[in-house]
Amino acid sequence: MAEPQYEIDLGNLMAFNPHHHFVSPPSSREEVVKEAIEQGTKLVQAVADALFHLPSTEDPDGPIVGLPAPTTKLPREKPLPKPRPPTKWELFAQKKGIKKCKKEKLVFDEQTGTWKRRHGYDRVNDDNDIPIIEAKSTDEPGKDPFAERRKEKKSKVEKQEKNRLQNLKQAAKVGALPSHVQLAATALPISGTQAMPKKVSKDELQNVAGMAATATASGGKFDKKLPGEKASKHEKKYRKFLPAVEGSGMGALEKQQTEKVLNKLISRNSHEILNVEKAVNMYNVKKEKKQRRQGRESSTSSKLKPNKKSLKKTLKKGSSNKGKSK
Amino acid sequence: MMRIKTPKKGRIKRELEKRAPKLVETGKKTLILHGTKTSSILNSLLTEIYHLKKNDSVKYSRKNDNIRPFESGGETSLEFYSLKTDCSLFVYGSHSKKRPNNLVLGRTYDHHIYDLVEVGVENFRSMGSFLYDKKLAPRIGSKPFFAFIGEAFESVDELKHLKEILLDLFRGEVVTNLNLAGLDRVYVCTALSSSKIFFSHCALRLKKSGTVVPRMELVEVGPSMDMVVRRHRHPDESLRKESMKTAPELLKKKEKNVVKDAIQGKIGKIYIPDQKVGSVPLANKAKGVKRERREAKMKGEGYKHTQKKQKQDAE
Numbered sequence: 001m002a003e004p005q006y007e008i009d010l011g012n013l014m015a016f017n018p019h020h021h022f023v024s025p026p027s028s029r030e031e032v033v034k035e036a037i038e039q040g041t042k043l044v045q046a047v048a049d050a051l052f053h054l055p056s057t058e059d060p061d062g063p064i065v066g067l068p069a070p071t072t073k074l075p076r077e078k079p080l081p082k083p084r085p086p087t088k089w090e091l092f093a094q095k096k097g098i099k100k101c102k103k104e105k106l107v108f109d110e111q112t113g114t115w116k117r118r119h120g121y122d123r124v125n126d127d128n129d130i131p132i133i134e135a136k137s138t139d140e141p142g143k144d145p146f147a148e149r150r151k152e153k154k155s156k157v158e159k160q161e162k163n164r165l166q167n168l169k170q171a172a173k174v175g176a177l178p179s180h181v182q183l184a185a186t187a188l189p190i191s192g193t194q195a196m197p198k199k200v201s202k203d204e205l206q207n208v209a210g211m212a213a214t215a216t217a218s219g220g221k222f223d224k225k226l227p228g229e230k231a232s233k234h235e236k237k238y239r240k241f242l243p244a245v246e247g248s249g250m251g252a253l254e255k256q257q258t259e260k261v262l263n264k265l266i267s268r269n270s271h272e273i274l275n276v277e278k279a280v281n282m283y284n285v286k287k288e289k290k291q292r293r294q295g296r297e298s299s300t301s302s303k304l305k306p307n308k309k310s311l312k313k314t315l316k317k318g319s320s321n322k323g324k325s326k
Numbered sequence: 327m328m329r330i331k332t333p334k335k336g337r338i339k340r341e342l343e344k345r346a347p348k349l350v351e352t353g354k355k356t357l358i359l360h361g362t363k364t365s366s367i368l369n370s371l372l373t374e375i376y377h378l379k380k381n382d383s384v385k386y387s388r389k390n391d392n393i394r395p396f397e398s399g400g401e402t403s404l405e406f407y408s409l410k411t412d413c414s415l416f417v418y419g420s421h422s423k424k425r426p427n428n429l430v431l432g433r434t435y436d437h438h439i440y441d442l443v444e445v446g447v448e449n450f451r452s453m454g455s456f457l458y459d460k461k462l463a464p465r466i467g468s469k470p471f472f473a474f475i476g477e478a479f480e481s482v483d484e485l486k487h488l489k490e491i492l493l494d495l496f497r498g499e500v501v502t503n504l505n506l507a508g509l510d511r512v513y514v515c516t517a518l519s520s521s522k523i524f525f526s527h528c529a530l531r532l533k534k535s536g537t538v539v540p541r542m543e544l545v546e547v548g549p550s551m552d553m554v555v556r557r558h559r560h561p562d563e564s565l566r567k568e569s570m571k572t573a574p575e576l577l578k579k580k581e582k583n584v585v586k587d588a589i590q591g592k593i594g595k596i597y598i599p600d601q602k603v604g605s606v607p608l609a610n611k612a613k614g615v616k617r618e619r620r621e622a623k624m625k626g627e628g629y630k631h632t633q634k635k636q637k638q639d640a641e
Contacts, residue, residue: 013470013472014473015472015473017474017475018477020475020476020477021478022518029449032524033524033526033550035516036475036516036524036526037514037526037544039473039514039516040512041544043473043474043475044473044512044542045542047471048539048542052506052538052539052540056506061505061507062505062508063505063507065506066504067502067503069500070500072493074494075433075569076351076435077354077414077433077434078435079347079436079569080573081348165328165329168330179343179345180338180343181330181331182332183329183331186329
């Protein structure tokens with residue numbers, strides 16, 4: 001029998017019966033359905049019991065109940081919003097202790113003796129309404145004070161826009177840009193993407209200049225060099241050929257070339273890893289060293305000396321990987 | 327050089343703000359679409375799911391052949407649609423010989439696929455095939471009850487996952503105030519075996535009983551089917567941790583040293599640190615000494631030491 005311990009999540013209006021299982025495999029579909037409905041009724045009754053016992057307020061539509069928060073945690077659909085970093089003004093105001101005060105929409109205008117609105121049409125202290133500006137002793141005769149005022153206002157507006165952009169850039173750096181604002185680059189770099197143009201180093205510039213120079217039909221050979229421009233680091237020739245006519249002292253070049261090639265071929269295909277000359281040299285060197293040491297330590301008897309075996313691997317015929325890996 | 331782009335119309339600004347991530351989230355929207363081939367069963371099932379969630383779902387009618395949720399490349403279209411319609415749940419139906427009547431239920435986090443469950447539909451009965459008194463029909467948008475029956479929902483991994491997704495799919499908005507007169511639907515899920523569940527949608531009839539709590543009666547109304555779990559994909563661990571985070575401001579803070587009493591009201595405890603009587607520096611000591619020295623000098627040297635000592639004792 002199902003124990004009446006159901007897991008109830010009131011916030012989601014959910015009930016879960018973890019103890020029920022079909023005792024016998026159900027014979028027909030109707031039985032399954034009936035069983036399911038029966039169990040469902042019991043579960044829903046349990047939830048409703050808990051629900052109707054919550055404190056409710058009366059409403060013309062029906063009793064309204066305050067649901068608790070759901071207990072089953074479900075994942076969010078979007079990441080948590082990051083808090084906006086304080087703007088430059090907000091930081092300054094915090095430091096100085098300046099508090100925001102609510103401003104009234106209507107302000108009493110002394111000049112006309114009426115109540116005018118603070119912003120908008122027919123506002124208090126409108127800049128354009130001033131009929132006469134009295135000249136100060138510091139003023140030059142040619143300057144237009146009205147134009148001056150307009151220029152000042154324009155510069156203030158521009159400064160404010162710049163500050164606003166800086167604040168938004170700071171927010172964008174943290175990732176807390178307001179949802180309706182987008183920062184767009186006005187001048188796109190040559191590559192056409194919105195990425196910041198990378199600062200090019202001196203070497204890179206030289207490389208690029210060299211590449212541009214060689215892009216001409218004659219490979220940049222006849223271009224006039226600017227004062228201070230160094231010659232290109234890469235020589236123009238990419239292939240080396242042996243001289244056609246060999247002088248008396250140069251007869252060995254061709255021999256050397258062919259010898260080198262032959263050696264490489266032979267060593268690749270031969271299974272003899274042992275380089276006889278090298279082995280003989282090594283043996284001779286070892287022997288000499290030993291003799292020198294014996295000469296120095298002639299006082300001690302040779303029987304007590306430890307048998308020094310070299311830690312280097314001796315070359316073995318055939319079984320090492322050197323020849324086969326190629 | 328950068329410039330600030332803001333929308334010129336208020337309507338667009340409001341739409342953008344609706345789609346922005348919020349501290350406490352409102353209901354998730356569902357995207358219903360289908361693949362290259364669908365059977366008649368799937369067609370009716372998809373339309374019925376759409377009708378069940380009319381307010382917060384979007385149904386696409388064209389076929390989408392480039393969507394394969396379980397393959398690595400086949401999710402880009404889904405993610406794009408999720409971004410454009412702002413839907414974080416999706417229901418994708420398809421029919422093939424290997425997987426007949428296939429339904430993929432999935433969720434997205436930040437418009438990237440979070441987790442998936444693939445389910446096969448058997449023994450489907452549509453809404454129209456049930457006969458009942460039309461007055462009982464549940465209204466669109468009402469908050470449903472959920473009943474999960476069976477120990478398999480706890481023991482089997484796939485069924486646990488399916489339970490979570492079904493809860494997310496049909497739960498609607500999370501509300502704090504609920505009108506008890508408007509409760510009229512239940513989703514009943516019974517585990518038949520470790521991979522098969524019986525899913526049914528029933529209407530509620532509240533009957534008068536002696537107590538405050540009415541007696542519940544279930545009447546089968548909506549679509550009912552058997553769901554066989556085929557494949558499923560769990561979310562990435564790091565993604566899961568990130569998505570389960572709640573805002574730190576929402577966590578309740580314990581109020582310390584405050585006691586609320588019915589008789590005395592609110593009482594708070596204040597702890598005062600010990601007074602350091604001996605080590606408090608005396609401010610005017612130097613001044614007193616100076617004056618004393620001057621007076622003593624004027625009167626004569628005999629008085630100096632005793633007078634000084636007296637002053638210190640008094641302090």
